[in-house]
Amino acid sequence: MVSLEEVAKLAQVSPATASRALSRPDMVAKETRERVLEAARQLGYQPNQLARSLRQRSSRSLGLIITDILNPFHATVAKGVQDAAEKHDYTVFLFNTDEDPEKERRALNALRGHLPQGLLIVPTPRTRENLKLVANLPTIELDRQSGTPGAHSVMVDNVGGARSAVEHLTALGHRRIGMIVGRLDITTAVERHQGYREALAAAGLPYREELVLPGNHREEGGRVAAHALLSRPPDERPTALFVGNNEMTVGAVLAARELGLRIPEDLSIVGFDDSRWARTMQPALTVVAQPEYDIGFLACETLLSLLRHGKAVQPIRIRLATTLIVRDSTAPPGHASSQP
Amino acid sequence: MVSLEEVAKLAQVSPATASRALSRPDMVAKETRERVLEAARQLGYQPNQLARSLRQRSSRSLGLIITDILNPFHATVAKGVQDAAEKHDYTVFLFNTDEDPEKERRALNALRGHLPQGLLIVPTPRTRENLKLVANLPTIELDRQSGTPGAHSVMVDNVGGARSAVEHLTALGHRRIGMIVGRLDITTAVERHQGYREALAAAGLPYREELVLPGNHREEGGRVAAHALLSRPPDERPTALFVGNNEMTVGAVLAARELGLRIPEDLSIVGFDDSRWARTMQPALTVVAQPEYDIGFLACETLLSLLRHGKAVQPIRIRLATTLIVRDSTAPPGHASSQP
């Protein structure tokens, strides 16, 4: 590793001047600067970020903590963050919690030692507590809210998205619409559930508890829940299903297939969150699409501007719009099933 | 940020002793050690990794450079790496090149400044050159080879995997088998192509150039190539397709659908690399599955043991086996198409 001192020696200046030539070019004479730059080039000098960060007490880096890198939604968010960060010459430390609060705690501790300037986090149910580990580190919450008072957040309009999905179903004539809702200790699930209720109410339909089942946000949870809902007697079985996240939607589709239900003739399905799988499965899935990439990109930009312009007085709460994409998995309820 | 000095003060020892109490416990008296540990706990002390790394001239961290975080294959590899690293208390710096050698160069430079102890990289066609930026940083190549002499690598048996796929097709009776091969400046594509040739030869079938088309490794490239192959006159059209990576396989399936070809009646398809999409599409896709997670995990473990035990004299070259998973997208050639 070639150090600044060697560059300085080659350029016949002091390390101080060499440092300035590289990071505050206008503070040094043109000729000197060029000598230093040339020397640096010749030696292939790359500044030691550790030393620099240590001295400056901050590290031109950000932490990003997501809950599941294997979920394309999160992977895309991460890419948005990284692209925005790279644009501003920041490095991103990525950690993965697998929805496990303990792993989240470890991640935060590890992160701390690297003195990031800010944090982007997809909260778990214990984040509010864990965030104390990095008190007064500028933080933006992504996708969900931890409930930390005064927290900044970038999310989508879950209520509106869910409502548009369910209104689409009611408009098609469905009257028994089930929902697989997710864990109610995660705000997205609560909000989507809320949208579901609102849409039912708007259509003058009663809310029926027995048609709403929780799932664990994974494929298997969706499959189990869908199985339960769809195994009800024909005249009590929902004719349509609204599923609260992408993974569970896969499970729901599989359950429908296992039960020999045709989509959309016997069952309409709307999922939350688009994916290649949803686009290319047959029939193509009607979904509420989220701007995943933008969530990450915008959140990162917001965080960086927060860092530049000092703390905001008001908590920043950004809600991005969702888009209902109607494909082939939704249709009017079939004649086969009796209507109440 | 609470520093070691404050801990030391609270425990009434020197910073040196505090340091030792935390990182070489057996060098300090039991009673002292406990006092220090208690003080650290009380203050919520977390060591400043930057300072530590600076002093130790190494940073208990690894670099991971992949080409596309949105590709589930790479995301899974990354997860394998991260899990292994976390197990050994290493931090991973993740960078994304989007297959762009220039971004790769930037990533390597950024990485350099963080003094990682090792590097795991999925090479691009320019990696061999770019790696000079981090000369003598212990490095393992993943999935592909850069051609750097003496490089360590962890890959799958691409030749064998491709051969098993194509042998499956020949065994079913296919005689006109097309291949969408990928970029020939990437070793995986070359090797899979090689396996394809070997399987044809083993079945006594001629290699026909016109049935082999390159693709750009993305969905669109696969679609275009498949379109071209499948638009040939019926008696020259391949009855089966072997596609060289997961993204292109999606494109190929879409192309078949656009052309109204039924899978597997009119066309058998085998893809390389499994995915949820492949499992759940209908008909479920026959694929050559790779142990993605293991690639990452094993590569990381190997790198870490390399770090512990000094440089290996021999380059390490690990090849993991693939598995042919036969599902519903392959069948004997249909009666509709004439046989040569």
Added chain:
DNA sequence: AAAAAAACTGCAAACGTTTGCAGTAGTTGA
């Protein structure tokens, strides 16, 4: 032409650790 200002450069300290070395106290052996 002298004074004042501006432009540039170098010295040295600091960031928070770790670690070689030396010093002190307590213990063992003769």
Added chain:
DNA sequence: TCAACTACTGCAAACGTTTGCAGTTTTTTT
């Protein structure tokens, strides 16, 4: 009882930068 260990602890330097301050040279102003 004294020497030689052993066990522990502290001092101070070092890692590679950045930056406040002061010193020197050059330029501008009067």
